[in-house]
Amino acid sequence: MRLMPxxxxxxxxxxxxxxxxxxxxxxxxxxxxxIVSVEVSTDGDGRALYAVSRNGKPVIAPSRLGFxxxxxxxxxxxxxITGTETRDFDDTWTQPWGEWTSIRNHYRELKVHxxxxxxxxxxxxxxxxxxxxxxxxRYEFPQQPNMAKTNIAEELTEFAFAQDGTAWWKPxxxxxxxxxxxxxxxxxxxxxxxxxxxxxxxxxxxxxLHEAALVDFSGMAVSRTEGTTxxxxxxxxxxxxxxxxxxxxxxxWRTLIIADNAPGIYxxxxxxxxxxxxxxxxMSWFKxxxxxxxxxxxxxxxxxxxxxxxxxxxxxxVKRYIDFAAANGIPQVLxxxxxxxxxxxxFGNGNDMDFAxxxxxxxxxxxxxxxxxxxxxxxxxxxxxxxxxxYEQQFDKAFKFAADHGYMVVKTGxxxxxxxxxxxxxxxxxxxxWHQGQWMSNHFIRVAEAAAKYKIAFDSHEPIKGTGLQxxxxxxxxxxxxxxxxxxxxxxxxxxxxxxxxxxxRMLEGPMDFTPGVLSLKGSDDSNILSTIAxxxxxxxxxxxxxxxxxxTPENYAKYPGPMKFIRDVPTDWSETRVLxxxxxxxxxxxxxxxxGEDWYLGAVGDEExxxxxxxxxFLSPGAKYVAEIYRDGDDADYRTDKRHSIVIEQRRVSSxxxxxxxLAPGGGAAVRFRRIK
Ligand code: NOJ
Ligand code: CA
Numbered sequence: 270m271r272l273m274p275x276x277x278x279x280x281x282x283x284x285x286x287x288x289x290x291x292x293x294x295x296x297x298x299x300x301x302x303x304i305v306s307v308e309v310s311t312d313g314d315g316r317a318l319y320a321v322s323r324n325g326k327p328v329i330a331p332s333r334l335g336f337x338x339x340x341x342x343x344x345x346x347x348x349x350i351t352g353t354e355t356r357d358f359d360d361t362w363t364q365p366w367g368e369w370t371s372i373r374n375h376y377r378e379l380k381v382h383x384x385x386x387x388x389x390x391x392x393x394x395x396x397x398x399x400x401x402x403x404x405x406x407r408y409e410f411p412q413q414p415n416m417a418k419t420n421i422a423e424e425l426t427e428f429a430f431a432q433d434g435t436a437w438w439k440p441x442x443x444x445x446x447x448x449x450x451x452x453x454x455x456x457x458x459x460x461x462x463x464x465x466x467x468x469x470x471x472x473x474x475x476x477x478l479h480e481a482a483l484v485d486f487s488g489m490a491v492s493r494t495e496g497t498t499x500x501x502x503x504x505x506x507x508x509x510x511x512x513x514x515x516x517x518x519x520x521x522w523r524t525l526i527i528a529d530n531a532p533g534i535y536x537x538x539x540x541x542x543x544x545x546x547x548x549x550x551x552m553s554w555f556k557x558x559x560x561x562x563x564x565x566x567x568x569x570x571x572x573x574x575x576x577x578x579x580x581x582x583x584x585x586x587v588k589r590y591i592d593f594a595a596a597n598g599i600p601q602v603l604x605x606x607x608x609x610x611x612x613x614x615x616f617g618n619g620n621d622m623d624f625a626x627x628x629x630x631x632x633x634x635x636x637x638x639x640x641x642x643x644x645x646x647x648x649x650x651x652x653x654x655x656x657x658x659x660y661e662q663q664f665d666k667a668f669k670f671a672a673d674h675g676y677m678v679v680k681t682g683x684x685x686x687x688x689x690x691x692x693x694x695x696x697x698x699x700x701x702x703w704h705q706g707q708w709m710s711n712h713f714i715r716v717a718e719a720a721a722k723y724k725i726a727f728d729s730h731e732p733i734k735g736t737g738l739q740x741x742x743x744x745x746x747x748x749x750x751x752x753x754x755x756x757x758x759x760x761x762x763x764x765x766x767x768x769x770x771x772x773x774x775r776m777l778e779g780p781m782d783f784t785p786g787v788l789s790l791k792g793s794d795d796s797n798i799l800s801t802i803a804x805x806x807x808x809x810x811x812x813x814x815x816x817x818x819x820x821x822t823p824e825n826y827a828k829y830p831g832p833m834k835f836i837r838d839v840p841t842d843w844s845e846t847r848v849l850x851x852x853x854x855x856x857x858x859x860x861x862x863x864x865x866g867e868d869w870y871l872g873a874v875g876d877e878e879x880x881x882x883x884x885x886x887x888f889l890s891p892g893a894k895y896v897a898e899i900y901r902d903g904d905d906a907d908y909r910t911d912k913r914h915s916i917v918i919e920q921r922r923v924s925s926x927x928x929x930x931x932x933l934a935p936g937g938g939a940a941v942r943f944r945r946i947k
Contacts (some may be wrong), residue, residue: 300404807873903915
């Protein structure tokens with residue numbers, strides 16, 4: 270860690286910086302490059318307000334801070350600023366895996382101390398970390414006589430946007446958790462939204478509102494109060510307040526990424542930087558990579574998770590998938606429905622699930638040996654059906670079983686409606702928790718710690734939202750948390766703009782297990798997926814995850830040897846990432862450099878309209894030669910017709926001095942490998 274020399278090593282929190290000309294009761298500070306500024310003040314009623322501007326122009330107008338409690342008077346008026354501290358921080362750290370190897374964390378911190386002027390005289394601070402591309406802030410309450418225990422009824426933090434704009438958001442507090450399509454509305458028409466909410470303000474400035482380091486707290490949704498003002502709306506607790514705390518406590522970071530355009534939003538590292546460093550130590554045991562899966566046939570309804578004549582996880586099927594993986598250099602195979610517990614109605618009812626007890630037709634020992642011989646590892650699946658306490662009770666045996674059979678990754682799932690997670694307290698009392706509540710935020714930390722003991726990484730479906738915790742717990746390698754490919758198996762498919770939405774919304778949370786690569790473009794009952802085949806390839810680059818599924822069946826892949834070559838080649842771990850262009854919900858082009866290699870890969874996705882995307886190849890090493898292996902939509906490709914499989918695969922010599930233009934068909938995309946040659 271390198272602190273700015275003026276401050277000295279031990280002086281982590283020091284010195285009111287002279288740059289802060291303070292009107293009485295006002296604190297201000299700006300980011301290292303002077304781009305983003307924060308001002309904290311109190312009004313005539315003693316309400317504490319913060320405001321954020323960028324290049325001198327307001328982004329967040331003065332907005333309230335405060336809390337409601339279930340048992341004592343709220344904190345929001347009769348406050349005074351009693352002091353401020355600032356410090357500068359500049360450090361570069363390394364990710365064990367990710368979209369970038371190296372991450373710079375460069376901010377100015379402003380800590381504002383506040384005190385109530387009432388008899389309660391409660392004190393707290395609000396700490397702002399101000400970056401050139403946004404700001405994160407959190408409340409910090411020290412231990413104090415009048416707050417031995419804290420029971421939060423609601424957080425009163427407001428985000429009063431200074432202008433209207435267009436917002437991309439998904440509804441909060443509805444039954445299907447995070448799995449809704451994005452709404453695109455005026456900011457002034459948002460209702461209840463889960464974060465991230467991404468907004469293009471009227472002047473073109475892009476802002477993403479989210480939170481970082483969601484630990485021991487309830488997830489923050491937002492509700493619009495009036496005009497363009499959103500206010501925090503915490504997820505409920507079950508049989509207790511939304512958030513319960515003892516002694517000193519703080520909130521997660523409330524984050525605003527601010528940039529000129531959509532690619533600028535994606536390039537921010539604020540989310541990762543606001544999380545604590547790796548707590549798990551050596552992660553060299555986790556190797557990013559692709560996985561095949563005994564899965565798509567279940568999702569399509571042709572096989573079952575439960576035992577019976579259509580059971581998917583049979584020895585024969587699993588061996589066939591292992592053979593397929595080995596033949597294609599795919600290091601892992603997911604198997605679902607391999608364990609006892611699926612036979613009844615498992616949806617929302619996982620109390621029969623046993624993650625150390627295979628079914629009779631899944632010979633775990635034999636399959637582990639078979640996989641090992643072929644250089645493949647299995648991925649165990651732990652579907653909890655929302656019975657999270659039941660899962661916790663079998664953590665040790667479940668992760669031991671996985672480790673004993675050579676697994677490196679497990680996929681977890683919490684399939685039940687929102688607000689229906691089963692928590693069982695030590696006295697046997699049952700409660701129904703929210704996927705995004707405080708108890709679940711702690712549950713996931715318990716999963717990370719329990720799995721890490723056995724060197725197991727996990728990929729959680731129906732999870733709590735991503736808030737950059739993969740920095741602190743790098744075995745939490747991916748999650749779902751939005752509508753993935755599975756929706757393309759079912760009626761009501763993802764529309765062509767879905768992935769161009771995801772890039773600038775869901776993907777700000779971190780890796781997504783989207784499960785790309787359904788080259789057959791077929792869901793259940795022979796239904797058509799609303800995509801071209803080239804777009805399926807593009808998804809391997811555009812939608813980031815260190816564990817990336819090769820989701821279709823071996824039989825289907827055998828029909829498409831040309832496109833399959835790209836899936837074989839594309840890695841899942843990157844040293845560098847550049848979003849070359851993009852507009853939310855319209856298109857996005859992303860280039861990434863293979864970690865530990867010299868090749869670059871590029872993916873471009875569009876929406877329902879045909880368009881061309883053009884970009885410079887100046888990300889390639891100057892002077893070096895490359896062969897661009899291009900997989901693009903055929904001239905007649907169209908997701909609405911029987912030409913959705915039309916693809917052109919061609920090669921071209923290129924260098925960093927060149928430009929490239931790719932035509933995307935309706936529902937289309939393109940993928941390119943830039944292979945460096947001598
Ligand atoms: C929903 C998950 O998203 C999917 O991947 C999984 O196969 C099913 N639940 C069953 O666990
Ligand atoms: Ca799901």
